[in-house]
Amino acid sequence: MSEAIITLERVSRVYDTGKVLVPALEDVDLTIERGEFVAIVGPSGSGKSTMMNILGCLDRPTAGRYVLDGTPVEELDDNGLAAVRSRSIGFVFQSYNLLPRTSAIENVAAPLAYQGVGRKERLARAQEALERLGLGERLHHQPTELSGGQQQRVGIARAIVTEPALLLADEPTGNLDSHAGAEVIDLFRQLHATGRTIVLITHDVDVAVAADRQIHIRDGRIAA
Amino acid sequence: MKPGDLLRLAVSRLGTGKLRTGLTMLGVIIGVASVVALVSVGQGATSGINSRLEGLGTNLLSITPGATTTGATRGAFGSATTLTTEDATALTTLPDVAGVAPELTSSHLIAVGSQNETTSVIGTTPAYPLVFAYEMWRGSFLTQASVDHSLRVAVLGNTTASNLGLGASSIGSTVYISGLPFQVVGIMQPKGGVGFQNPDDEVLIPVTTARDLFVGGDSVRTIGVSVASQADMNTVTAEITSVLDQRHGIGAGGTPDFTVTSQTQLLSTVGSISTLLTVLLAGIASISLIVGGIGIMNIMLVSVRERTREIGIRKAIGARGRDVMLQFLFEALLLSVSGGFIGILVGVAASAVIAVLAGWAFTFNPVTVAVSVIFSLIVGVIFGVWPASQAARLDPVVALRYE
Numbered sequence: 158m159s160e161a162i163i164t165l166e167r168v169s170r171v172y173d174t175g176k177v178l179v180p181a182l183e184d185v186d187l188t189i190e191r192g193e194f195v196a197i198v199g200p201s202g203s204g205k206s207t208m209m210n211i212l213g214c215l216d217r218p219t220a221g222r223y224v225l226d227g228t229p230v231e232e233l234d235d236n237g238l239a240a241v242r243s244r245s246i247g248f249v250f251q252s253y254n255l256l257p258r259t260s261a262i263e264n265v266a267a268p269l270a271y272q273g274v275g276r277k278e279r280l281a282r283a284q285e286a287l288e289r290l291g292l293g294e295r296l297h298h299q300p301t302e303l304s305g306g307q308q309q310r311v312g313i314a315r316a317i318v319t320e321p322a323l324l325l326a327d328e329p330t331g332n333l334d335s336h337a338g339a340e341v342i343d344l345f346r347q348l349h350a351t352g353r354t355i356v357l358i359t360h361d362v363d364v365a366v367a368a369d370r371q372i373h374i375r376d377g378r379i380a381a
Numbered sequence: 382m383k384p385g386d387l388l389r390l391a392v393s394r395l396g397t398g399k400l401r402t403g404l405t406m407l408g409v410i411i412g413v414a415s416v417v418a419l420v421s422v423g424q425g426a427t428s429g430i431n432s433r434l435e436g437l438g439t440n441l442l443s444i445t446p447g448a449t450t451t452g453a454t455r456g457a458f459g460s461a462t463t464l465t466t467e468d469a470t471a472l473t474t475l476p477d478v479a480g481v482a483p484e485l486t487s488s489h490l491i492a493v494g495s496q497n498e499t500t501s502v503i504g505t506t507p508a509y510p511l512v513f514a515y516e517m518w519r520g521s522f523l524t525q526a527s528v529d530h531s532l533r534v535a536v537l538g539n540t541t542a543s544n545l546g547l548g549a550s551s552i553g554s555t556v557y558i559s560g561l562p563f564q565v566v567g568i569m570q571p572k573g574g575v576g577f578q579n580p581d582d583e584v585l586i587p588v589t590t591a592r593d594l595f596v597g598g599d600s601v602r603t604i605g606v607s608v609a610s611q612a613d614m615n616t617v618t619a620e621i622t623s624v625l626d627q628r629h630g631i632g633a634g635g636t637p638d639f640t641v642t643s644q645t646q647l648l649s650t651v652g653s654i655s656t657l658l659t660v661l662l663a664g665i666a667s668i669s670l671i672v673g674g675i676g677i678m679n680i681m682l683v684s685v686r687e688r689t690r691e692i693g694i695r696k697a698i699g700a701r702g703r704d705v706m707l708q709f710l711f712e713a714l715l716l717s718v719s720g721g722f723i724g725i726l727v728g729v730a731a732s733a734v735i736a737v738l739a740g741w742a743f744t745f746n747p748v749t750v751a752v753s754v755i756f757s758l759i760v761g762v763i764f765g766v767w768p769a770s771q772a773a774r775l776d777p778v779v780a781l782r783y784e
């Protein structure tokens with residue numbers, strides 16, 4: 158259990174707004190082992206979302222080295238990044254980000270379509286994932302017909318349906334009341350118990366305690 | 382993503398905004414329908430004119446005054462006054478000539494009781510029905526005696542007769558041409574056909590009468606010559622030329638002051654003019670197809686902007702730029718191609734209706750249809766690629782943050 162799934166070496170991300178350079182991450186070193194449940198905690202503007210975009214291969218570091226699941230990410234082109242996202246990463250967003258006018262089961266099946274999985278198998282696996290999250294009765298509901306907590310569970314089902322190496326969640330409880338939020342955190346604990354690697358980003362220390370390890374970030378740097 | 386999945390996505394997307402989809406398609410529908418209909422109308426009109434020209438008889442030679450100059454113009458075509466009734470008479474003696482009919486034309490008011498109309502009055506000879514392929518309906522045509530004695534007798538075209546309210550019982554009655562009384566001796570069968578001039582709206586009188594009463598001269602607009610056998614067309618043309626050259630005092634190497642045209646030449650001229658017209662019509666119609674394409678591009682650009690966040694989500698869950706590109710391209714193609722198919726149906730229906738109304742044979746042209754389908758595909762690609770590549774190029778981080 159000491160195999161690293163994420164290795165960041167002196168990673169920086171500087172935004173160039175044209176007028177000023179905004180250093181959102183500076184010289185970050187970080188290692189996360191396979192199967193860990195880690196919370197990245199910090200106040201607003203500290204660089205958490207920037208970190209998540211880089212960990213999730215939506216964005217590239219401006220300096221430093223990032224190895225995900227054995228793949229050095231900074232060498233990949235856009236298609237290479239898309240392939241890594243498709244294969245190795247599942248995202249859970251604060252605002253759920255379900256595809257509009259698309260039923261729960263089609264939402265969950267969508268990532269599999271980009272992997273080239275056939276339609277029958279896609280729908281079967283999507284249904285299975287939704288049933289695991291207690292949404293077996295809501296397969297054909299549109300996002301607008303679901304509560305926030307249910308939408309977030311659809312989002313989690315979509316994130317795990319591809320069996321990704323890494324589950325990334327940015328403020329997944331941010332839009333939920335405390336009860337629904339606790340349910341979501343509980344789900345993460347269950348997924349962690351089945352061996353999944355989870356990185357949970359939050360500003361809420363009460364949420365962060367659910368994780369095995371907390372990494373504090375302040376002004377783009379890892380605090381001790 | 383597989384093509385089947387892309388198609389399913391496009392269909393469900395276009396199904397969610399039916400009004401918008403319909404309006405966007407309408408541009409392509411109108412474009413394709415007008416290409417199909419106008420080409421079909423052009424072809425229908427061409428074959429209508431052709432069949433009318435062929436109805437005149439393929440053994441017809443027309444002699445008109447004036448030379449066909451290839452260099453400087455010698456006055457407008459047909460405006461010279463070099464052909465006379467004497468020329469026509471001279472041609473009747475040629476072997477292989479079945480009939481010669483001069484046309485001494487002027488326009489007059491024809492009146493019967495309270496009915497009247499203005500139409501062409503043509504002075505001609507008894508050979509006219511043979512040369513121009515008319516048949517009698519009632520009564521008989523002009524006789525040689527009526528020509529010899531400049532009688533005031535008239536044969537009416539079928540349309541003229543019915544416009545004046547004259548029927549089978551009117552043979553022997555009197556009509557007034559520019560106030561002068563003429564006895565109706567016959568009414569011809571309608572010939573019909575489409576063209577720029579109704580062949581059944583005319584009044585025929587002896588050529589001598591026309592010369593004495595109306596034209597005030599002897600200049601003939603046309604001399605129609607019917608050749609006994611199709612095989613002799615060239616021989617007869619040469620004979621006519623030599624007779625008229627001699628009569629007009631034109632020596633070897635001189636420019637003749639008349640033109641002999643065969644029906645086949647006329648057909649090919651008309652053919653090339655109407656092909657040009659058809660191409661022009663199709664060209665104008667394809668402009669509307671391009672306008673339809675711009676409509677598609679417009680709606681796709683709006684769509685890319687509205688769905689920026691969706692694009693971000695799709696990229697986050699594993700879509701490559703190519704997948705997003707194809708998704709939007711498929712939507713544009715589905716719009717243009719289904720618009721194209723509906724346009725073909727509308728265009729074919731419209732041309733069938735027009736054919737019925739205009740009275741020509743409806744021709745279904747598979748080439749036009751194939752070209753329209755290909756054209757609308759191309760329109761979809763051309764006007765869909767740019768919006769689609771805009772979508773594909775979106776930065777996922779920016780797109781996900783888009784409100």
Ligand SMILES: Nc1ncnc2c1ncn2[C@@H]1O[C@H](COP(=O)(O)OP(=O)(O)OP(=O)(O)O)[C@@H](O)[C@H]1O
Nearest residue numbers: 172174179181200201202203204205206207208360
């Ligand atoms: N596209 C950008 N261009 C310029 N500066 C940016 C951009 N994105 C983020 N920043 C800056 O980088 C810093 C870190 O932003 P980030 O979004 O990572 O913070 P965060 O920790 O997620 O905050 P919050 O908890 O409020 O979401 C901020 O100072 C922010 O202003």
Ligand SMILES: [Mg+2]
Nearest residue numbers: 205206207327
């Ligand atoms: Mg953030």
